[in-house]
Amino acid sequence: MGIEAQIEGLEQLVAVDAQLKVLRDELAKERNEIEAIATEKQRLEGQLAIDRASLIEMDKTRGELTQDHRHLGQQLDRSRERLSRARTERESQAAERELDELRKLHRDREIEVSKLVTLCDEARNTILNHETRIAELATRLDTSSPDAQGRMASLEADIAEKMAGRRQIGAKVGGLTVRRYDSMHARGKVPVARTTEGTCLGCYVQLPPMLFHSLLSRTQLGECPTCHRILYYSPPAAAATPDAEPLDASSTDA
Ligand SMILES: [Zn+2]
Structure with a gap:
């Protein structure tokens, strides 16, 4: 192996390694894009499950509070009736006090129910948004995946071809020099x-x-x-x- 051919081989190795780096970077980029979509979809699916569970919980609480509100309303009616039937000052004062307390409870329950209605509506909206976004991401994965797979396959083929060429050049340059070259290249140097x-x-x-x-x-x-x-x-x-x-x-x- 003449020195000139060896130098030529080394120059070719540098060139082919630069091309390989470009191809591998592109391949990594394609993979990362697909992975980023899949990861985002997975994250949203996890969030969706949490939101659905919490909506079920809030709906249940809202049902209980609504029932309680209705129940307090009935108690209010009875309390009013008692007030109307009060015969002494003492009875009427006691009925007033009871009525006041019930009114406050009734009003508090009403506020709680209305807060929960708002929260449930918000949760339903969030769930809908997540469902839409997940469907979009699924479509993107379904439609862009075959393209990306095609591009990745072609990049992998290019890389394999360059690697085969690289092995031939390496054989031409010779054992010891190639080993020195590869060990430096592995450390990210030209x-x-x-x-x-x-x-x-x-x-x-x-x-x-x-x-x-x-x-x-x-x-x-x-x-x-x-x-x-x-x-x-x-x-x-x-x-x-x-x-x-x-x-x-x-x-x-x-
Ligand atoms: Zn130097």
Whole structure:
């Protein structure tokens, strides 16, 4: 394996890893979107169950209070009757007191019932809103899921294809260098750096002159003492050509 082919392989590895990162990010984004919808739906379903249970409870209490209110109304009628039949001052005062107390209880119950009616209405509205939202999310999952599944399958196929290509490049570059590359890549670094004028273009630290000199002939790869990237010499012209040449050509053609 010649050094030139090895350098070319390393450049290809960097390029294919950059493409793989884009594809994997897209795949993660697709997955996250689907998951976010499913999670929100699940959360609302949980909330809906709680709201329904609490509505049943409030409806029951409201029923009891309404009955109590009716019952107090009947007591009020009887109390009024007693007052009308009172013969002595003492009897009439006692009946008045009882009537006052009952009136207050009757009124309190009425306020409680009306508060609960409002609360029940609000709960019913919330339940309706949640049901609507859950139905929307279910539709979104049903309709967007096949599209998203399709996109994810195609991304997975692209990734598999790139990975196969990557393995071939890796085999070309050779065992030890590939292992160094992979271990740095696994730590989230771009494992390769060029140097053109004696500076590592990965970390921009000046290289020891002896090291730079040993790389100039392109007979061996080096390692940057600062960032530990795999290092190789790239002549200034060669570094500029890939981007500059096709542009110049097309501008003179036009
Ligand atoms: Zn460096």
